Amino acid sequence: MSQSPIIGITLDSEEPGGYSKMPWYALRKNYCESVVKAGGVPVLLPHEPALAAAYLDLIDGLIVTGGAFDVDPALFGAASRHATVVLKARRTEFELAVVKGALERDMPLLGICGGQQLMNVALGGTLIQHIPDEVADPLAHEQPNPRTEPGHDVAVAAGSKLAAIVGAARIPVNSAHHQAVKDVAPGCVADAFAPDGVVEGIEAPDRKFCIGVQWHPEYDISPADTALLRAFVEACR
Numbered sequence: 001m002s003q004s005p006i007i008g009i010t011l012d013s014e015e016p017g018g019y020s021k022m023p024w025y026a027l028r029k030n031y032c033e034s035v036v037k038a039g040g041v042p043v044l045l046p047h048e049p050a051l052a053a054a055y056l057d058l059i060d061g062l063i064v065t066g067g068a069f070d071v072d073p074a075l076f077g078a079a080s081r082h083a084t085v086v087l088k089a090r091r092t093e094f095e096l097a098v099v100k101g102a103l104e105r106d107m108p109l110l111g112i113c114g115g116q117q118l119m120n121v122a123l124g125g126t127l128i129q130h131i132p133d134e135v136a137d138p139l140a141h142e143q144p145n146p147r148t149e150p151g152h153d154v155a156v157a158a159g160s161k162l163a164a165i166v167g168a169a170r171i172p173v174n175s176a177h178h179q180a181v182k183d184v185a186p187g188c189v190a191d192a193f194a195p196d197g198v199v200e201g202i203e204a205p206d207r208k209f210c211i212g213v214q215w216h217p218e219y220d221i222s223p224a225d226t227a228l229l230r231a232f233v234e235a236c237r
Helices: 029-037 049-058 089-105 114-122 161-166 223-235
Strands: 006-010 012-014 024-026 041-045 061-064 109-112 152-156 170-173 189-193 199-203 210-213
Touching: 006 029, 006 049, 006 089, 012 089, 029 041, 029 223, 049 089, 061 089, 061 114, 061 223, 089 109, 089 114, 109 114, 109 223, 114 199, 114 210, 152 161, 152 199, 161 189, 161 199, 161 210, 161 223, 210 223
Parallel strands: 006 041, 006 061, 061 109, 109 210
Antiparallel strands: 012 024, 152 170, 152 189, 189 199, 199 210
8 A cells, every 4th residue: 555545536527518518527626635635645536337446446545525416316215306306327326336345345435425425325324305304493504604614513422433533522514415314324323413413424333434424524624624534544544
């Protein structure tokens, strides 16, 4: 393994328009910058499901990123699809393939926002399709203030790996999602909760490093975010 771990980061994809008249990949710079700051070497992964194993041979850890789209509810057994759900089928197919491959290898895995939701589904869990329709008196999980600021706090479960990493029982987080973990996947536990009860973090205790968070630690808005990225990169060494 290299001195600095190679961290694979999944890309988002967009249809023609804006940047290009052809379909294009996209990723905020701060995903890469946060990995570099934490001591890793970021490598971006195009959506080629057949190459999932080849990518995994090249990297030491995997970050599954967020995006303004949703996992197909059919993948977790839902009988219907909420009107707000937006699909990116090729991206989801690829991310499921690369996550399942990473899990088979017990490769360190960090799911961010939609990445946490994808991880939960890959491991056999389910999702809330639209928080306002399924959660009583929900917070504004699509926070109105900038993502560079906290939207709310989360309570971190005592005794969890996340608690050991962040060293706090409550941390401020940013929030940009309309879906969330519903049934936590077998082999995982919920390790962070919003004040309205929404699951904000999951982890698989028996794995080397398998953590998903509903917020965006790449914005580095608190010491907890810094600690989480550093712990992930360290696990990849």
